Amino acid sequence: MISRRGFFRFVRAAAISSLGIAAYGFGFENFRQPNITRYQVKPKLWPDGLELKIAVVADIHACNPWMTVSRVRSIVETTNGLGTDLILLLGDYSAGHKFVHSPVSSNEWSAALAGLKAPLGVHAILGNHDWWDDKAVQETGIGPPYGRGALDRVGIPVYENEAVRLSKEGKPFWLAGLGDQLAFWPTRRRFPQRRVGVDNLMGTLANVPDEEAVILLAHEPDVLPRVPERVSLVLSGHTHGGQVRLFGWSPVVPSRYGNRFAYGHVREQCDMIVSGGLGCSIVLG
Numbered sequence: 001m002i003s004r005r006g007f008f009r010f011v012r013a014a015a016i017s018s019l020g021i022a023a024y025g026f027g028f029e030n031f032r033q034p035n036i037t038r039y040q041v042k043p044k045l046w047p048d049g050l051e052l053k054i055a056v057v058a059d060i061h062a063c064n065p066w067m068t069v070s071r072v073r074s075i076v077e078t079t080n081g082l083g084t085d086l087i088l089l090l091g092d093y094s095a096g097h098k099f100v101h102s103p104v105s106s107n108e109w110s111a112a113l114a115g116l117k118a119p120l121g122v123h124a125i126l127g128n129h130d131w132w133d134d135k136a137v138q139e140t141g142i143g144p145p146y147g148r149g150a151l152d153r154v155g156i157p158v159y160e161n162e163a164v165r166l167s168k169e170g171k172p173f174w175l176a177g178l179g180d181q182l183a184f185w186p187t188r189r190r191f192p193q194r195r196v197g198v199d200n201l202m203g204t205l206a207n208v209p210d211e212e213a214v215i216l217l218a219h220e221p222d223v224l225p226r227v228p229e230r231v232s233l234v235l236s237g238h239t240h241g242g243q244v245r246l247f248g249w250s251p252v253v254p255s256r257y258g259n260r261f262a263y264g265h266v267r268e269q270c271d272m273i274v275s276g277g278l279g280c281s282i283v284l285g
Contacts, residue, residue, distance in 0.1 A: 043232035043271045046213055050171040055084040058237030061279025062104035063095035072112040086120035090237040091127025091219040093147055106150035114154035120166050123175055124151055124158045127219040128182035161200040163207035174214040176204050181220045221261035221274045234272040241276035
């Protein structure tokens, strides 16, 4: 049996360890150069001969001093230098925590992202923090949030339960952008009938002919068990890889499935890539 003194030593050690992990997540991870992770995926139901190079940018969380405008511009320059066919933005452009020196406005981060260029275009969805950060939207329960307007103004299309048909060398495929699954804080007292999310998976996929390939953009990866096999690839962010990974495992993951969808390439009924993200968020994603 552990003694009282031993118990408090354990609690103190656990607290110091937690602070160390938090410091690592906010400090080292926020100031180091972006890590480019490459995946080579051959999805099921993908057209023969269609080779597509995609750059995914997720969870920027723009704020000072962690993700400054100059750092966003640097990320844009690095992304452009990859020479991809298209660039996909997976949401959470706004900061998701209070540990900031000063905010970065939506006009600033969107202007920086406007520098992204790719032959098949730049395409975006929103994340939960883009909804949560808009207090008027949270009060009224009516979107869209101002982050969407900021992207619209710089010419970056945002998809909410919508799909667009693209093609490369005469071979077509679709991008389908899912509305955010955690758009509103649940508030039983004020909005007892309001859904938490604005996602409509079946409605989104209804825009895509059954016989054509589709890539689904979904900020939160928890949608995967509901995704039908006809989807070739799901691209997600949100989890930040658990923000801190220890030997391939994360102690806290903002997902009801724990580490199952925390990070990387997941292959179930279809393929999914979960980005580790670029910025830092709250523990809950």
